[in-house]
Amino acid sequence: MKTLTPTVLGPLSDIPPGEGRTYAVDGEMIAVFRLRDGSLRAVSAVCPHKGGPLADGQIDNSIVVCPLHLFAWDLATGCSQSGQAPINVYPVREDEGQILLGE
Amino acid sequence: MTQRLVVIGNGMAGARTVEEILARNGDFTVTMFGDEPYGNYNRIMLSNLLAGVETEEGIFLNDLAWYQENGITLNAGVKVERIDAQAKVVHDSTGVATPYDKLIIATGSYSWTPPMKGVHHPKRGYHQGVFAFRTLDDTRGMIRYARDHERAVVIGGGLLGLEAARGLQNHVSHVTLLHAMGHLMERQLDPKAGQMLQASVEGKLGIEVITNAMTTEILGKDRVTGVKLKDGTVIECDVVVIAAGIRPNTEMVANSGLPVERGIVVDDQMRVEGHPDIYSVGECAQHRGNLYGLVAPLWDQAKVLADHITGRNPDAAYHGSKLSTKLKVAGIDVASMGLIAPESDDDEVIVYNEPKKGVYKQLIIREDVLVGAVLVGDNSKAASLIQHFDRGTALPEERAELIFDIGGPAGEVSPAEMADDAQVCNCNGVSKGAICGAVSAGCKTVGGVMDKTRAGKGCGTCKPLVQRIVEWANGGAAEEDPAASWYVPGVPMPKPELMEAIRRYELKSVSAVFDKLVPGGEHDAKSKMGLASLLKMMWADQYIDERDARFINDRVHGNIQKDGTFSVVPQMKGGVTTPAELKRIAEVAEKYRVPMVKLTGGQRIDLLGVPKEQLPAMWADLDMPSGYAYAKSFRTVKTCVGSDFCRFGVGDSTALGIAIEERYQGLEGPGKMKLAVTGCPRNCAEAYVKDLGVVAIDGGKWEIYVGGAAGAHIRKGDLLTTVGSADEVIRLTGRFLQYYRENANWLERTYAFVPRIGIDRIREIVVDDADGIAAALDAAVDEAVQAYKDPWKERAEPVTPGQFRTSLPLTVLPQVPVRA
Ligand SMILES: Cc1cc2nc3c(=O)[nH]c(=O)nc-3n(C[C@H](O)[C@H](O)[C@H](O)COP(=O)(O)OP(=O)(O)OC[C@H]3O[C@@H](n4cnc5c(N)ncnc54)[C@H](O)[C@@H]3O)c2cc1C
Ligand code: SF4
Ligand code: SF4
Numbered sequence: 001m002k003t004l005t006p007t008v009l010g011p012l013s014d015i016p017p018g019e020g021r022t023y024a025v026d027g028e029m030i031a032v033f034r035l036r037d038g039s040l041r042a043v044s045a046v047c048p049h050k051g052g053p054l055a056d057g058q059i060d061n062s063i064v065v066c067p068l069h070l071f072a073w074d075l076a077t078g079c080s081q082s083g084q085a086p087i088n089v090y091p092v093r094e095d096e097g098q099i100l101l102g103e
Numbered sequence: 104m105t106q107r108l109v110v111i112g113n114g115m116a117g118a119r120t121v122e123e124i125l126a127r128n129g130d131f132t133v134t135m136f137g138d139e140p141y142g143n144y145n146r147i148m149l150s151n152l153l154a155g156v157e158t159e160e161g162i163f164l165n166d167l168a169w170y171q172e173n174g175i176t177l178n179a180g181v182k183v184e185r186i187d188a189q190a191k192v193v194h195d196s197t198g199v200a201t202p203y204d205k206l207i208i209a210t211g212s213y214s215w216t217p218p219m220k221g222v223h224h225p226k227r228g229y230h231q232g233v234f235a236f237r238t239l240d241d242t243r244g245m246i247r248y249a250r251d252h253e254r255a256v257v258i259g260g261g262l263l264g265l266e267a268a269r270g271l272q273n274h275v276s277h278v279t280l281l282h283a284m285g286h287l288m289e290r291q292l293d294p295k296a297g298q299m300l301q302a303s304v305e306g307k308l309g310i311e312v313i314t315n316a317m318t319t320e321i322l323g324k325d326r327v328t329g330v331k332l333k334d335g336t337v338i339e340c341d342v343v344v345i346a347a348g349i350r351p352n353t354e355m356v357a358n359s360g361l362p363v364e365r366g367i368v369v370d371d372q373m374r375v376e377g378h379p380d381i382y383s384v385g386e387c388a389q390h391r392g393n394l395y396g397l398v399a400p401l402w403d404q405a406k407v408l409a410d411h412i413t414g415r416n417p418d419a420a421y422h423g424s425k426l427s428t429k430l431k432v433a434g435i436d437v438a439s440m441g442l443i444a445p446e447s448d449d450d451e452v453i454v455y456n457e458p459k460k461g462v463y464k465q466l467i468i469r470e471d472v473l474v475g476a477v478l479v480g481d482n483s484k485a486a487s488l489i490q491h492f493d494r495g496t497a498l499p500e501e502r503a504e505l506i507f508d509i510g511g512p513a514g515e516v517s518p519a520e521m522a523d524d525a526q527v528c529n530c531n532g533v534s535k536g537a538i539c540g541a542v543s544a545g546c547k548t549v550g551g552v553m554d555k556t557r558a559g560k561g562c563g564t565c566k567p568l569v570q571r572i573v574e575w576a577n578g579g580a581a582e583e584d585p586a587a588s589w590y591v592p593g594v595p596m597p598k599p600e601l602m603e604a605i606r607r608y609e610l611k612s613v614s615a616v617f618d619k620l621v622p623g624g625e626h627d628a629k630s631k632m633g634l635a636s637l638l639k640m641m642w643a644d645q646y647i648d649e650r651d652a653r654f655i656n657d658r659v660h661g662n663i664q665k666d667g668t669f670s671v672v673p674q675m676k677g678g679v680t681t682p683a684e685l686k687r688i689a690e691v692a693e694k695y696r697v698p699m700v701k702l703t704g705g706q707r708i709d710l711l712g713v714p715k716e717q718l719p720a721m722w723a724d725l726d727m728p729s730g731y732a733y734a735k736s737f738r739t740v741k742t743c744v745g746s747d748f749c750r751f752g753v754g755d756s757t758a759l760g761i762a763i764e765e766r767y768q769g770l771e772g773p774g775k776m777k778l779a780v781t782g783c784p785r786n787c788a789e790a791y792v793k794d795l796g797v798v799a800i801d802g803g804k805w806e807i808y809v810g811g812a813a814g815a816h817i818r819k820g821d822l823l824t825t826v827g828s829a830d831e832v833i834r835l836t837g838r839f840l841q842y843y844r845e846n847a848n849w850l851e852r853t854y855a856f857v858p859r860i861g862i863d864r865i866r867e868i869v870v871d872d873a874d875g876i877a878a879a880l881d882a883a884v885d886e887a888v889q890a891y892k893d894p895w896k897e898r899a900e901p902v903t904p905g906q907f908r909t910s911l912p913l914t915v916l917p918q919v920p921v922r923a
C-alpha cells in the first residue's frame with residue numbers, strides 16, 4: 001500500500017453503493033469504490049492497460065473491471081487477473097459518515 | 104551487489120533483452136537510451152499501421168508505465184554520442200555522462216538510401232515527399248503526406264518494399280514498385296518464385312512492378328514530381344518511399360574505438376570483442392560474420408545475453424540462427440529458408456509449379472537433408488519444412504509428402520506431430536513446449552495462454568496454430584466447460600432455469616439474484632450487466648434498477664470512447680431529419696466544441712468526444728430523444744428512400760422504418776438489434792444483413808429477413824415470411840424480437856441465435872404460432888414498449904450522486920485524432 005497523508009474526501013453518500021468515484025489527492029487521481037458489502041476500497045484511477053477510467057468500471061466485492069477493454073484488477077491487492085500491470089491500492093475507510101483516505 | 108546496466112537502443116532487441124534480464128531477476132539498475140521519443144514498439148507492425156489494420160496504440164510493446172514499474176530510467180529521444188570504454192561512461196546528446204558497469208549496444212539499423220540525384224534537400228534532409236520506412240515517425244509522415252497525394256513509387260522490391268507498396272495502396276490510388284534486380288525478393292526467392300510473386304502482386308493487388316529498374320534521380324524542384332530510371336524512363340509520382348535495404352547503426356560505436364566490421368563484432372556470449380563488460384544484440388551485431396535482419400534471431404540472442412549477464416548460465420552461447428521466413432508478403436503467402444539454388448550436381452531439386460493458381464514450391468535436398476526451400480502462394484507445409492530445415496532431420500522417402508498433404512488433414516500440422524521445441528510464434532519465439540507448459544500450469548483458454556506466453560501477439564498469423572495446440576494440450580477435444588451453458592458466468596444456471604428461479608422467488612434486482620441463487624451469495628461484476636438486462640426484460644416497470652449493475656454506457660446513456668469521453672447520438676427515426684434539427688445539432692456541436700461530428704452506419708449523427716460532465720447540458724440543448732447508440736438494445740432502423748422519391752421504390756420504406764423505430768425504440772435485449780427497411784430488392788438500406796430486415800417487393804408485399812449481420816460477422820438473413828401489410832410487419836417484428844429477448848443467450852446476436860434455433864422452428868413459433876405463445880409474446884413486448892422512458896430525460900436530476908462526475912484522470916490519455 002502507498003502511504004498518503006490522511007485526507008477526508010467527503011461524505012460517504014457521495015458514492016452510490018456498488019459504484020466508484022474519482023478524487024484528486026496530492027496530485028494523484030484515486031478511484032474510491034463503495035462495495036455492496038459496505039466497505040470501501042481505493043485504487044489508482046487510471047487503468048494501466050490503456051488509461052481507462054477505472055471509476056467508471058463495474059465492481060463486485062473483490063474486483064473492478066475496466067470499462068474500456070474489460071481487464072480486471074483485484075481491489076484489495078491491486079493485482080491484475082489478466083496479466084496486466086498491477087494498480088496501486090490505498091488505505092481507505094469510513095469515519096462518521098466521511099470517507100477517510102490514508103492511515 | 105546491484106550493478107549499473109546501460110542499454111543504448113530502445114528497439115526490439117534492446118527492450119527484449121531487458122525484459123529477459125528482468126525475467127531472470129537480474130540485479131541491475133537499468134538506464135536505457137533511445138533515439139526515438141517513445142517507449143518500445145513493435146517495428147514489424149509498422150507495415151500494418153501503414154496498411155491501416157493496426158492503430159498506433161496497438162503496436163506498443165512496452166509503454167512508459169512499464170519502464171516506471173520496473174524501475175528503468177528511460178531517456179527517450181536522447182541519442183548516445185560516444186562510449187568511453189576506458190572510463191566506462193556513455194556521453195549523450197544532452198551533454199550528460201552516464202556511468203555503467205555493464206553496457207549493451209542495441210542500436211539496430213537505419214534505412215539505406217542508394218545514390219540518386221535529388222534525393223536530399225539541402226535544408227530538409229529528404230526531399231519533400233520522399234520517405235524512408237523504418238520508424239514510427241517515418242510511417243506517420245508517410246501516411247500524412249500520402250493521404251493528400253495520388254501516385255506513389257516504392258524503390259526496393261524486397262520484403263519491406265512489398266509491404267510498403269501494399270500499405271500505400273491504402274492511401275493513394277496508384278503504386279509502382281521499382282526493383283533494381285531481375286526479380287522480387289532475390290535474396291529469398293529463386294527467379295521462378297520471384298516471377299510468380301510478381302504476377303500475384305500485379306494481378307491480385309494491382310501494384311505495377313518494374314524489375315531491372317535502377318533509379319538514378321528524383322525529379323521535382325520543391326517536392327517530388329517523379330523518378331528517373333537509368334534507361335531514361337520517367338515515372339511520374341508525388342510520393343517516393345525508399346526501402347532499398349538497411350545498414351547497421353555502428354558509426355558511433357566505431358568512432359568510440361570498438362571493433363566494427365560490417366556490424367559490431369561479438370562472440371558467442373554476445374560480448375563485444377575485447378571488451379568484457381560491453382555487449383551487443385540485434386541488427387547492429389555481427390556474430391560469426393553474420394548480420395541478422397529479422398526478429399527471431401534477435402530473440403535467441405537476447406536470451407543468451409540475459410542468461411549470461413545475470414549469471415543464470417554464464418556459459419550460455421549463441422551459435423547463430425538458420426534463417427527462415429514464413430510470411431504474407433502483401434497478402435500472398437511466401438516462405439523461404441536456406442539455399443535458393445542448388446550448389447552442386449548432387450543437390451536434389453524438387454519443383455512444383457502451378458502458375459494459374461500462383462503456386463510455386465521448390466526444395467533443395469542434400470544427402471537427405473533439407474538445405475533450402477521456397478514456397479509461394481501456399482504456406483500450408485511451411486511449418487514442417489522449417490522444422491526439417493532447422494534440425495536437419497531425415498526426410499520421408501516419399502518426397503511429395505514434403506510439399507503436399509497426402510492423406511492427412513489438409514494444410515495443418517498436427518500438434519501431436521510437432522516437436523516440443525518447435526517454434527510456433529515466430530514473432531515472439533514461443534515454442535510448442537512453452538504453450539503446453541502454460542496449459543498444464545492451469546491456463547486453459549487460448550486468450551489466457553496468449554497473455555501468458557505472448558504467443559500470437561506479434562503479427563498474429565500463428566493464432567490458429569496456437570489455438571490447436573491449446574486444445575490439444577487440454578486433451579484433444581476442448582474440455583467441456585460447465586459454465587459454458589450458464590447465462591452469465593457468476594450464476595450457475597442456464598437461461599431457462601435462471602428465469603424460472605427469478606420468477607419463483609420474485610427476484611427483482613441484480614443483488615437479489617446473487618444473494619438468492621449463488622451458493623455463498625458471491626456477487627460477480629462480470630455478470631451484472633447480463634442480469635440487469637434479463638431482469639428488465641422480465642419485470643418491465645417492476646424491475647428494481649440498481650445503477651451499479653449497469654455498464655457505464657447505461658449509467659450515463661452514452662457510449663464510452665477510448666479516451667474516457669462519451670458520444671452523443673440523438674434519435675433520428677429512419678434516418679430522417681429536418682433542417683431545424685440539423686441546425687440545432689450543429690449549434691450544440693459548436694457550443695460544446697465537439698471534436699468530431701460523424702454520420703454513423705445507422706443513419707444518425709454522432710457527436711464524439713464529449714466529457715461525461717457535459718452530457719446533461721448537451722441533451723438539454725439538443726432537446727431530442729436518445730438514439731440508443733450505447734446499449735444492448737434496439738438501435739436503429741435504417742431505411743432507403745423508397746417509394747416516396749425513388750423511381751424504383753415499390754414500398755414506402757421510410758414510413759415503415761419510422762413506425763417500427765417509434766414503437767420499439769430503446770427495447771433492451773441480450774445483444775444489440777439493428778434493423779432496416781428497404782423499398783425494393785435493390786436493397787439500398789442493406790436489409791438482408793440486419794438482425795431484422797424488411798424488403799418491399801412488388802404487389803404491396805413485404806419480406807421479413809432475420810438473423811443477418813454485417814459487422815465482425817457477416818451473414819445474410821433468413822427469410823422468415825412474406826406479409827401483405829405494414830401493420831403485419833410491425834407486429835411480427837415485435838414478436839420475433841420478444842422471442843429473441845426471451846431465448847437468446849447473453850450477448851448472442853441474432854446471427855448466432857437464428858441458426859442455433861433454426862429458421863423453420865422460428866417460423867413455426869413466430870409466424871404460425873405452433874406453440875400457442877404468440878399472444879403472450881405480443882403482450883410481453885407491448886408491456887415493454889409501454890415501460891419506455893427516454894433516458895436523456897434523466898438530465899435534470901441525476902439519479903445517483905455524482906452520476907455525471909468525471910472519472911477521467913489528470914494524466915495524459917491517448918489522443919484521439921481531431922479532424923477539422
Ligand atoms: C516496416 C518493417 C517491417 C518489418 N517486418 C518484419 C517481419 O515481418 N519479420 C521480422 O522478423 N522482422 C521484420 N522487420 C525487421 C525487424 O523490425 C528488425 O529486425 C528489428 O526491429 C531489429 O531490432 P533492433 O533492436 O536490432 O533494432 P531497432 O528495432 O531498429 O532498434 C534500434 C533502436 O536504437 C535506437 N538507436 C540507434 N542509435 C542510437 C544511439 N546512438 N542512441 C540511442 N538510441 C539509438 C534507434 O533509434 C532504434 O530505436 C521489419 C522492419 C520494418 C522496418
Ligand atoms: S432499395 Fe429500391 S426503393 Fe430503396 S432506394 Fe434502393 S432502389 Fe430505391
Ligand atoms: S464501428 Fe466497429 S470497427 Fe469501427 S470503431 Fe466501432 S466497433 Fe470498431
Ligand code: FES
Pocket residue numbers: 047048049050051052066067068069070071
Ligand atoms: S484501458 Fe483498461 S482495460 Fe484497456
